[in-house]
Amino acid sequence: MSSLRIGTYLKISKRNIRRYLERKIQRRLILNFVGLGVLPILIASFLLIGLTENTVQTYIFERNLEIARGASNGVSLFVKEPLTILNTMAQSRDIIEMERFTQSRYINKIQNSYSIFRKIYILDRSGVSVVTTSFGEELKNFQREPEYYVPITGKEYFSNVNFTPSNFPAMSIALPIRRYNTVEGILVGEIDLKNIWNLLDSIQVGKTGFAMLISAEGNAIAHPDKPRVLSRENFTQYPFFEALRNGEEGVSYYTENNEHLFATYVPVREFSWGIVVQQNEDEAFELVRKMRTQVSIFVAITTILALFLAFGTIRRITQPIETLVKGVRTYAEGDLSHRIKIERQDELVVLGDEFNKMAESLEKNQRQLRRMERLAAISRFASLVSHEIRNPLNAMNINMQILRRLISQTDSPPEKKMKYLNIITSEINRMNSLVTNFLAIKILTNVNCIISAVARWTNFIFT
């Protein structure tokens, strides 16, 4: 029902538009001009903007992804350094053959030289810490800790990111110490992940962009806004978290504090962590926005200029036509004295001159026709007058002859003579009346002329 209505409405609109356009050449020309000239500019511009936007966006995404990949590699290397140190220690048979005293000196030297270690423990086969750099934690039992029960099976162990009592991020690495392929002890190193902060703090993308490191549990390990790390802010609700957990890299959009943001994310595969480079959309795509604005302004100005030009050109074409139409309309109204004036030098001027010549010719012909009509009317009038005058004159002539005869006859009675004289007198009166009527006709003709002029002006004014 409604589609039918819409169809009808469209038909009506189409018809109205067509009618509207059909009525004036100017409208059709403008439509053609816009269609052929301005629309391509607009379409080309919008295509260009879209293409450039896509290019810049792709570039920004790629750039941020590259930054995230670099940071991911940096983080991997950062954690691999203590891992390498611990591995070297664990794989050397010396460490298990050392005396406790020497082991203690060894691991304390390592901790003193590498600030990344918070604590180092050497556990015996039963899971008791026999040597440690954490003074006061000697003989700590790790039996129920994964730092013990995973490496005792011969595997390496990487803990989840945990937080120290001061809420700084840390993680443990535990490696088996083997002798003759049996696990003789376990080397545990607690790593201070806060040192990664320097690495990520040095990353700045534009004015607002930054990089953060998210743990497998979604907690911030490194973030430029340190209270967010210290408060163990969780990022599991963010759109990039699931993708990172699946080991994917990519781009996601989200809103935070009414700010439109986008994040490029790359996993740190060894530890199921993720590097997220977050940037404000407005800032990131400022170049695109600027470009879009500039191109839009350029297109708008070009379109306006083109329309002005089109109007000017079309006006130059249609104005003489309008003058011609007006002139012809004036001729049609009978004013052949009107002359069409076109101040140009093209074919339309010739056409105007031809019209003027035609009007001149018509006026001349009309003048001749009127004269002839007037002459005919005068002749008709003269014959009418002569006829009308001749009748009383004939009557008077007859009556005069009869009267003459009567006068010559002496015996004719005077009454009889009077009778004929009266007839003559009445004929004279009739003639007089005729002449008076003719005079009246002439006055009426003048009055008619005035009435017709008034009517013409009134008509002109009201139409």
Place this chain on the structure above:
Amino acid sequence: MKIFKLLLLFFFLSYSSLTSQIPLQTAESYGDQLVIGIVGEPPLYLNPFQVNNAVEKQLIRFVFGIGLQQNVDRFGQTSNLVSRRIASSLSSKQGKEWIYDLNRNIYFHDGSYLLNNDVRFTFEVLKKYGGFILNREIDFSNVERVDLIGDLGFNIILKQKDNFFDLTISDIPILSEDYYENLLQRGYDFFSKSRPMGNGPFTLEQLSDESIILAAHSNYVFGRPFLNRVVYRFYQNEQLMNDDFLQGKLDFIEVKETITANRLYQVLRDQIKIFSTPRPEKKLFYILFNVNRRPFDNPKVRLAIRSGIDSKEIVDNIVKENIGHAAFSVIDIVHPLFYRDLFQQNYEPGISVNILQEEGWRINTPRGILEKDGEPLNLELLFEENSFLEESIARIVKIQLSELGINVLPRPVSFKEKKRLVELNQYVAVLQDYSYYDENIYGVVKDFYNNVLKNQSAVTNYSNATIEAIFKRADNNPDLIKQYIRRFQIIINNEAPAIFLYFDDHIFYALYNRFEQARIRQSGDSRSFWRLMPYENWFVPKSLQKYP
């Protein structure tokens, strides 16, 4: 008309934009409070004449005032309470008669004026009971009398000529005679029973086991402090204090070393400023032996251990050069009374091994630890738990001595426990620090011997009859003090009851940025440096104030 209105609007907008950029004036910035973190225990009460540590000294300064004159301390100088008119023009009285005028309108906290009779009263109290400010003894025995002139002037007549008497009276707060009239009869115990009352910029509002709250003194002679309150909050260890600072519960803390300072800055960045000021007092870090414990009752073992410790490595790795420097005696190397020959002593692990071998210490087992008569050479070293600085020093000492076969067993304990164990002499070795002002170096030397090395509190630790004899002689003959100080240094160097590690030259402060006017630039002899502005001059612009 329309243009006129537009112009008017333009000027209005320009004015508003300009005025919004003008910083708030200090006059509008009264309010807010400063919360200071301190590792340690608050004093039980405030006794202005028995000042045990730098924090107490600060508290005394804020509550009881700066005294007639102010000495160099952690804060920039404020004006004195007195103007010294003249030392007598008579040459016979030069240095014997000191004439002062008190400034007008100095108010005590109860609203009464400070007058010359209060000065006389204070001097009488000190003459009777004496006192000390850290290691500096307050000795007014040379004051014969104080003559009053009008209500503000006073003459101090000395028994013997003293050209440096000005120094003697500096930093000693003046008490209100009316308020403390019972002090002369009841002694210093009276301070524990009365509410402290002075003429300082703050009044004591609350003193508890955890904090001390000071409130602004509105009639303070140099103008009401901008801050409404200064709160001292006391912590069991450094870590807890740092954590609270990170969480914004504290505004101002002293940081012990650059590594922690960097960590704080890494987290708080633009919210805080970290700055250092030269330490006006001397702060010496040392390892103290319990000379009653074997084998450290043997000076040669102690000397061997000293030779095995490279204090330069500690300075380079932890303290950083130009923030601290190696120590060779209790007296700093820049002091004229430092015995120069000690400067030659250095890290000599070879000598150390030789000494130990001469003493019969051998590495007999694969363990790698020196042994004698089946006993390993273990050194249990107490240090303050959760102190990054002390743990790092302990670790370096452990590494260095383990090269020689000495098994250092660092043991973290709370500062209370450390204090208790040291008092009871129940330790082997302990890492400690000692602060002093070096104007009276003889007093420092005596104090260090009596209160640190000897530890008279419970069980005597190190004692030396020769040292005690030279102190007696020096007390009787001040002209020989220089010579005896040198001898003291030689004896301590030869017997090594303590190993001097380094002097900490700078204080690192971490302060939240909302505080203004916290530092003042001062010119030293050769360079400019920053010093803390007294807290009464600190302010927080209205817009940044945190506490109502």
